[in-house]
Amino acid sequence: MPLLDIKNLTIELDTDAGRIAVLEKVSLTMNPGEIHGLVGESGSGRSVLTKAILGILGSNWHVIADRMMFDGKNLLELTAKERRYLMGCDMAMIFQDPSGSLDPVKTVGSQLIEAMVPNKNIPFWRRSKDTYLNAQKWLHKVGIKSPKALMKCYPWELSDGECQKVMIAMAVANHPKLLIADEPTNSMELNTQAQIFRLLSQLNQLQNVSILLVSHELETLVKYCKNLTVLYGGQMMESGLTTDLVAAPFHPYTRSLLKNLPDYTGKIKHKADLPTLQGSAPSIQNLPAGCRLGPRCPEAKRQCVKQPSVEIYKDRAFACHFPYQDEQESDDDTFA
Template sequence: MPLLDIRNLTIELDTDTGRVAVLEKVSLTMNPGEIHGLVGESGSGRSILAKAILGILGPNWHVIADRMMFDGQNLLELTAKERRCIMGSDISMVFQDPSGSLDPVKTVGSQLIEAITPNKNVPFWRRSKDTYLNAQKWLHKVGIKSPKALMKCFPWELSEGECQKVMIAMAVANHPKLLIADEPTNSMELNTQAQIFRLLSQLNQLQNVSILLVSHELETLVQYCDHLTVLYGGQMMESGLTSELVSSPFHPYTRALLKNLPDYTGKMRHKSNLPTLQGSSPSVQNLPAGCRLGPRCPEAKRQCVKQPNLEQLKDRAFACHFPYKNEQEADDNTFA
């Protein structure tokens, strides 16, 4: 049974110009112990999808879905109290801005202890010390060299990387089944980025934590993720195994993202321009009809003014009227 199963999720926001669908018929499936990458440009709806899974909904949000199941529970039917019981225990999230997510007037240790659920198997007169030692243990596990000293510090005394490690320690201390990491290495130096991604990979392998990794860095997601889902303008473009999606992309947008990766083999001329799609991603107020990639898509035709249905082909899912798989099948028939 999948750990997370979302089918045809649509999220609409009330704006001054009316109700706008920022996510439209997005499907996502995750198995236990899987690292799933969610990739797309800014404004593609990745963070909104992550917040909808966690249950952080705004007052002007309208969530519609055929199915939204987590570990056998229907998230749409849970009350606010039942949803809060899941948040922080079974589902945890690492936000984009770690220093802004921590309270600047409280020490790191007090905030971490507050986030950890006390062990009920420990006598009540020892629970306070046990939770304190548990907080130190998790800070050490996420790569903090002096956890005891750091617990006495305030968030504004720490670097961005240290704040991110504290947030990860808060998120995994209660042994969640699903960890959502939303841009966990945003505005960090390369050494710190690689250290945090290795840390998340170790948590997945040693603690069997399922991770939904949200990022726009396709090159990094290809290295660490088992599955990838590509979003654009609030619509799902393509999803599947990372190896298959990289070797034979069906959707024109996926192919454009892969072509945009830098080539380290030396075949590219020095200071040459990377191939890019013309134009820019649409704003929420001016979303195109049908496939939202249509105005920028090199394969766009008149039929693209209608939204394509999500097609399944073994472990692959894609939404395109003119996928590249048809060309590959034609080539296979030609050489047969």
């Protein structure tokens, strides 16, 4: 049974211009122990999707879905109290801005202990000390060299990398089944980025934590994720095994993202322009009709003014009227 199963999720926001669908019929499936990548440009709806999974909804949000299941539970039917308990124990999230997500007037240790669930198997007079030692243990596991000293520090005394490690320790201390990492290495040095990605990979392998890794860096997701889902303008473009998407992308947007990756093996002229997809992502106030990639798509035709339905072909899901066919397939082989 999938750990996370979302079918045709639509999120609409009430704005001054009326109700706008910022996420439109997006489906996502994750199995236990899987690292799933969610890639897209800024404004593609990645953060909106993760907040909907956690239940962090705004007052002007309207969530509609055919199915939204987590570990056999219907997320749409849970009460606010049940969602908070689920988010504190079985789900956790690493936010984009670790420094801004921590309270600047409280020590790191007090915030970490506050987020941890005490072990009820230990007598109540020992739980406080046990939780304190457990917090130090998790700080050490995420790569903090002096966890006891760092417990007494305030967030503004730490670097961005250290704050990110504290956020990771806070997220995994309760052994969640699903960890959502939303741009976990945003604005960090390359060495720190590599260290955090290795840490997330170790948590997945040793603790069997399922990770939804959100990023706009396709090159990084290809390295660490088993499956990928590509979003654009609030619509799902393509989803499937990472190796299949890289070897033979069906959607023009996926192919454009792969072509935009720098080629480190060849010779690039000094100050040469890198290949890019012309145009920019649409704003929510000016969303195009039909396929939202249409104004930028190199394969766009008149039919693209109608939203394409999601097609399934060999465990690959994609939404395009004119997908690329694998050149190795025979001419008689058609998409389902």
